[in-house]
Amino acid sequence: MKKHALLWLTVILFAACSSQKKVIFLPDSTQNTQESSLLDSWQIIESQSGSADAGIPEWVRCYMNGNAEEIEALDAYYGKYVFIGKTRGDNFSALQQWANRFTVEQDLPRLVVRRVERRLVAAAVLYPDDEYGEYFAQMIKKISDEEYPEAVKEQTFWTKQKKIPVVTEDDAEPEVPQAALERYEFLVLITISKDLLQAKIQNIMAGIKPAATPTKDQAAAINRIRQAFFEGF
Numbered sequence: 001m002k003k004h005a006l007l008w009l010t011v012i013l014f015a016a017c018s019s020q021k022k023v024i025f026l027p028d029s030t031q032n033t034q035e036s037s038l039l040d041s042w043q044i045i046e047s048q049s050g051s052a053d054a055g056i057p058e059w060v061r062c063y064m065n066g067n068a069e070e071i072e073a074l075d076a077y078y079g080k081y082v083f084i085g086k087t088r089g090d091n092f093s094a095l096q097q098w099a100n101r102f103t104v105e106q107d108l109p110r111l112v113v114r115r116v117e118r119r120l121v122a123a124a125v126l127y128p129d130d131e132y133g134e135y136f137a138q139m140i141k142k143i144s145d146e147e148y149p150e151a152v153k154e155q156t157f158w159t160k161q162k163k164i165p166v167v168t169e170d171d172a173e174p175e176v177p178q179a180a181l182e183r184y185e186f187l188v189l190i191t192i193s194k195d196l197l198q199a200k201i202q203n204i205m206a207g208i209k210p211a212a213t214p215t216k217d218q219a220a221a222i223n224r225i226r227q228a229f230f231e232g233f
Contacts, residue, residue, distance in 0.1 A: 042183070046160035059189055060157050071189075081197050083111040083151075085188035092184050095158070099186045104151045108190055113144050116201070119233050123225050132225070133218040134210035142204045151192040158186045198230055205229065 049055025059077075062070040063084055071082040085102050089095050117128075117140060124131035132139075163181040205226050214222060 041164045042161040043164050044159045045162045045182075048158045052159075056159075057155065057157055059155070060159075060187060063187065077191060079194055080191040081194050083108060083115070083190045083192075085111065085190065086185065088183050088185045090183055092158075095184050095186045099156045099158070099188055102153065102156070102188045104148055104153055104190060107188075108148050108151050108192075109144050109146060111190070112146070112148070112197075113140055115233070116140065116143050119229060120225060122232065123228075124221070131218065131221050133214045133222075134212050135208055135214065135218070135222050138208045138210060139204060142208065143201070146200060146204065148192060148197075148200075150196045151190055154189045154191050156186060156188045158184055160184050201229065 044052045044056075046052060047056055058074060059071045059082075062074065068082045068084045071077055071084075072080065085099075085107055087095055087098050120128055120132065120136060120139070128136040161183050163183075
């Protein structure tokens with residue numbers, strides 16, 4: 001059986017030459033294998049701080065350079081897990097309302113679920129349902145139903161980005177309406193104590209009682225993940 005795999009797109013920062021205004025480029029995250037847009041870049045032309053080349057918080061730069069785990073390496077977030085909520089679009093007011101209404105109570109559980117699922121999948125040889133049996137689905141449900149009142153919505157930040165299409169020698173210059181070439185992106189930063197979150201997850205894992213008895217191999221996989229869950233989490 002094929003091993004379940006995840007595709008994680010990375011975001012890279014570039015600075016233009018010193019003789020020009022500095023800009024930041026981000027690869028397009030839209031997965032469309034039939035279009036060259038996979039190669040397109042997004043240039044930050046404006047931000048919450050004003051200009052594109054100054055005032056962008058370190059946590060935002062770290063996120064653009066990799067993922068939320070890179071933010072956890074910063075001194076300011078020592079001992080904390082970091083979760084990032086993100087949305088994009090061309091309606092600034094609607095996106096701002098989304099960021100303002102983003103709450104720990106309603107929105108954090110799905111971010112924790114995503115990270116927990118990624119960890120379970122990464123440790124699996126088979127598909128998760130085969131690897132862990134009912135344990136997998138029950139753990140995802142319990143994580144989703146859990147409350148995280150200790151978490152803190154730290155900051156929000158937005159950027160305005162312009163699309164820079166990549167044109168090969170065989171391509172004609174793309175004719176795309178200007179409105180389609182610009183977007184806003186809002187990021188929401190949430191943190192929670194590593195000790196507190198680990199304790200919650202450990203209690204959840206210990207309390208799961210699958211209705212169907214796991215097979216010998218599934219029981220072994222469950223035991224392994226329980227023992228080493230936070231390695232690479």
